[in-house]
Amino acid sequence: MYQISNVNFSIGKRLILKELSFSVSKGEVFTIIGPNGSGKTTLLKLLTGIYKPDSGDILLDGMDIKTMSPKVLSRKLSVISQNVNIQFPFTCFEVVMMGRNPRVVNNQKLSNKDLDAVIWAMEKTNTLQYGERLITELSGGEKQRIMLARTLAQDTPYILLDEAFSDMDMHYVIKSMKLLRELVDTKGITVVNIVHDLNLVYHFSDRVLLLKDGKIESLGHKFEVMKKENIERTFKIRVESVKDRGMLILP
Amino acid sequence: MENRYRDLQLEYFKKNKLRVWIALAALVILMIVTFFFSINLGRAYIGAKDIAYVIWGRLFARKDILSLLDETTSAIIWDIRLPRILCALFVGGGLAVSGTVFQSVLMNPMADSYTMGVSTGAAFGASIAIFLNIMATGFAIPVTAAAFLGAVLTLGVVMTLSKVKGYLSPVNLILSGIIVSSILSAGVTLMKNVAGENVGAIVGWMMGSLSSSNWNDVFLVLPITALGTLISTYFANSLNLLSMGDEEARYLGVDPEKSRKIFLTASSMMTAACVSVSGIIGFVGLIVPHMLRLVLGADNRKLIPFSMLLGGQLLLAADTAARVLLRTEIPVGVITTMLGGPFFLFIFIRKNRRRDV
Numbered sequence: 035m036y037q038i039s040n041v042n043f044s045i046g047k048r049l050i051l052k053e054l055s056f057s058v059s060k061g062e063v064f065t066i067i068g069p070n071g072s073g074k075t076t077l078l079k080l081l082t083g084i085y086k087p088d089s090g091d092i093l094l095d096g097m098d099i100k101t102m103s104p105k106v107l108s109r110k111l112s113v114i115s116q117n118v119n120i121q122f123p124f125t126c127f128e129v130v131m132m133g134r135n136p137r138v139v140n141n142q143k144l145s146n147k148d149l150d151a152v153i154w155a156m157e158k159t160n161t162l163q164y165g166e167r168l169i170t171e172l173s174g175g176e177k178q179r180i181m182l183a184r185t186l187a188q189d190t191p192y193i194l195l196d197e198a199f200s201d202m203d204m205h206y207v208i209k210s211m212k213l214l215r216e217l218v219d220t221k222g223i224t225v226v227n228i229v230h231d232l233n234l235v236y237h238f239s240d241r242v243l244l245l246k247d248g249k250i251e252s253l254g255h256k257f258e259v260m261k262k263e264n265i266e267r268t269f270k271i272r273v274e275s276v277k278d279r280g281m282l283i284l285p
Numbered sequence: 286m287e288n289r290y291r292d293l294q295l296e297y298f299k300k301n302k303l304r305v306w307i308a309l310a311a312l313v314i315l316m317i318v319t320f321f322f323s324i325n326l327g328r329a330y331i332g333a334k335d336i337a338y339v340i341w342g343r344l345f346a347r348k349d350i351l352s353l354l355d356e357t358t359s360a361i362i363w364d365i366r367l368p369r370i371l372c373a374l375f376v377g378g379g380l381a382v383s384g385t386v387f388q389s390v391l392m393n394p395m396a397d398s399y400t401m402g403v404s405t406g407a408a409f410g411a412s413i414a415i416f417l418n419i420m421a422t423g424f425a426i427p428v429t430a431a432a433f434l435g436a437v438l439t440l441g442v443v444m445t446l447s448k449v450k451g452y453l454s455p456v457n458l459i460l461s462g463i464i465v466s467s468i469l470s471a472g473v474t475l476m477k478n479v480a481g482e483n484v485g486a487i488v489g490w491m492m493g494s495l496s497s498s499n500w501n502d503v504f505l506v507l508p509i510t511a512l513g514t515l516i517s518t519y520f521a522n523s524l525n526l527l528s529m530g531d532e533e534a535r536y537l538g539v540d541p542e543k544s545r546k547i548f549l550t551a552s553s554m555m556t557a558a559c560v561s562v563s564g565i566i567g568f569v570g571l572i573v574p575h576m577l578r579l580v581l582g583a584d585n586r587k588l589i590p591f592s593m594l595l596g597g598q599l600l601l602a603a604d605t606a607a608r609v610l611l612r613t614e615i616p617v618g619v620i621t622t623m624l625g626g627p628f629f630l631f632i633f634i635r636k637n638r639r640r641d642v
Contacts, residue, residue, distance in 0.1 A: 084532055108538035115532060121392055122528055122583035127297060132526060136538035141522055165297060168582075188537075 035060050036081065036192075036226075041090035043080060050076045051248045054090070058241075060191075061222045063215065065235050065256075068245035069269055074228045075116060077245065078196050081226060082113050094192075108136035111192035112185040114178075116200075123168040126180050130156055133187035155186035158213055160206075174201030182210055186217075193217075195227045207231075211238045232273075236260050236280035244268055305587060308580055312594045319598060323373075323605040324366050331362060339363055364499075372498035372506060372562060373604040373617075374597035377569055379510030379559040381596025383552035384570025385577075385588050386517050389528035390548045391455045398556040398570030401443050401458060402466035403436045407560040409469045410435020412476040412487045419483045428490065429502065429561045436557035439465060444549070453545060493564035493618025495604050502562040513555040514593050520547060521585040528585075566618045568625025569596055575632050 036058035043051040050073045058064045066074050079085045080092060083099045092099045094110060102110075112133070120129070133155070134148040144152075156162045159179045164172065169180060178201050185193055193214070199207045215238055217223050229235050235242060235256065242259040244252040246268050252259045262275050272284040324336050335354055339362040342350035351359060383398040391400065398404070414431030443465050447457035473491075477484045517524070523544040526534040531541040556570075573596045574588060581587045600621070607617040 079532075082532075082536065084535065104535045104540050105538040108536060111536075113532075113536045115536075118529065118533060119392075120529055121394055122389070123578060124525070124583045128525075128582070128584055132537055135522065135526060138522075141519065 035095060036224075037091075037093040037096075038081075039091050039093075041080065041087045041092065043076060043085060043087050045076070049248065051080070051087075054248075054250065056243060056250065056253055058224060058226060060224055061218060062240040063218055063225045063227060063238060064241050064243065065227045065229055065239040066243045066245060067229065067232070067235055068251070072245045073248040074245055075196055078113075078194055078226065078228060082111065082194055083107050105136060108188070108190075110190055111194055112188040112190045113194045114181045114185055114196065114198035116196045118177075118181060120169050120177075123170050125166050126156075126161065126164040126169055126172070126183075127152070127166065129169050129180055130161075130183045130187050133184035133189075136188060136190075151189055152183075152187045155183040158186060159183040159210070175203060175206065178202055179206060179210070182213075191223050193223060193225045195225065197228050197230065200230070207234065214238070232260065232265065232283065233280040305581065308591065309594075312591070312598060316594065316598050316601075319601050319605065320370065323370055323601055323608075324362060326605060326609045327361075327366065331358060331366075336362060340367075368500045368503050369495050369498040369604070370601060371503045372495050373601040375503070375506045375510045376495070376559045376563045376566065376597075377600025378593035378597035379506065379513065379555040380566065380570040380600070381573035381592040382510070382514050382517060382589055383555045383559075384596075385574040385585065385592045386524065386548050386552040387570070388574055389524050389585060390545055390552075391459055392528055392530060393455070393459065394575070395571075396459070397568075398552070398559070399565070399567075401462035401553065402439050402469065403553055403556045404560050404565050405466040405469040405473070406439025407432040407436040407557060408491050408565060409439070409472050409476075411490050411561070411564075412473050412480075415483075415486045415490060416476050416480050419480060419486070429505065432561035433505070433557055436560055437554075439469065440553045440557070452542065453549075458549075489616075490564050492616040493566040493621075494607075494614075494616040495563050496608075496614055498562065506558045506562045509558040510555050510593075513551040514589065516551045517548060518586070518589045520544060521589050524548060524585045524589075525583070528583075564616075564618060566600065567622040568629065569600055569621055572625050572629055572632075573599065575629070579632070 038057065039055045041051060041054045042049065054077070066077060068074050076085065080087055081099075083102065086100055094102070099107070130152050131144060131148075134144055134152065137148065138144065153162065156165065159182050161176075161179050161183050164176065164180065169177060172180065178199060182198065199210050202210065211234060214225050214227075218225055227239070239256045241254060242252075242256045243250060244259050244264060251268055252264050260281065262273055262281075265271070265273050265281065274282045274284060276282055321333060321336065325331055325333070335358055338350050338354055339359050341347065342359075343363055380398045384396075387396045387398060387400055388394055393400075411428050411432040413435075414426040414428045418425050418428075443458065443461050444453065446461035446465065447453055449457065473487070477487050480487055523534070523539045526537050526539045527541060527544055527548070534541045534544075559566075573592050577588050577591050577595060581591060600617070603620045603624070604617045607615045607620050
């Protein structure tokens, strides 16, 4: 469980996040939406411990995230960032195997159990056939599937995603979302997700945080937040609610 | 289902292992051959038996064996060729390992051992020492020590400059390396200018040559490169993660600040030692990692030890060629650059072609 209380954060002189307080409970898909520059990615980076809040506290399962070492943290949460830039020709196997690094003590070799986790993750994401190909030669969507496999291999109770499926085709976006949903429902993991596609938010979230200018515009169950007036006001677009089906965006 | 997993793993790892063993065997055989050829060849031809006698006799202090040879042969092997060969092996290896490490730490495949200005620092130190030695008679400043000091000081300056709020970013390291390096190279030019007629000594040092290698050089370069390689190999797994950027490394359980400091220190000290012994030998630190990545992939756990082997091997071959190819000796730095440049072009073109397909 995440508890965020009175968090302020600024980059340079610009205050990005203002007095944020909310919590994420165990076993839910918590989605963060908001217009460009509203502070979504910054908020996610605070949750991963990359950024430290100027004031306020972020507690992960009751522990202050500032006091946790990278090793400890990497056993608790895995992250897929917006753009990962891999310069060197690692094979996809090698990249997914890196997901097991948090569990390896002192340069030990990967055990059979680790390798099973790697292959399970690649099977789930339908990437086994890429195993020996180089990550530098894959397309954007394929790369994102490998990153998802790495995250699954990391086997953490928390998964944080920053538009992690933005380059995948619709088939794999839905498949990946369903996969995460399945893990949330069966294993009780927690997913914090930044998504732009409002339909996906509607279908795959439990609770939604609508962020605007670094402040909470609306927070609650997806049906409460994903209301016509909320979306139209925040995103400055016109939408139509389709009963039980999500949202139709009108250009 | 379990069985299929096992099979897949086995197939993948078997293929990889085989590749590593073949590469290792090829390199070791090549190294032994080059080693004997390079003792063998030169103005004085020396047979295999003599070589074995000298090494055996010296290592185990067996006067009876040494007395079987005449003094000159023994001296040529032990005092001239052997230290030179060892220097070539460890300078080449050290430059290649530090190149591999720098590329990953700086997240830039175009980086090499000299990107952070270590070589210019060494050149500056050396040229001051050479200049003072020419001007002042009576005492001589050891050029190697001055070069080493110059390299280490430059490194300190570059690292301090690139710190922002106690954080070293790869881009800052490259930029401040370039800045400091260009200031120092102006300094070197100034030294050359004031040195007047004696400019040849400075230019000669900078061209990169192993011709004056002696046992003292071996004792400087061997322990530092060996230790640096061991440290880098031990932490190579973290280096893999670090090459994807700080955030990724942290998400996968590596403290990027801490491990970057380890790698920068280890590889810079290696470069400093190599440069101070040999002068500036180009392209080894850039090409060796690229060659190896074509065969072994990007995993630094394999790349680093293999860089040591291949780098040493290449520089030894180049140095032997520099010795015996022409009547007068060619500086080995010229050979590595002349051969390395086109080879790098070849890799570059090949890579671009593949990307088009």
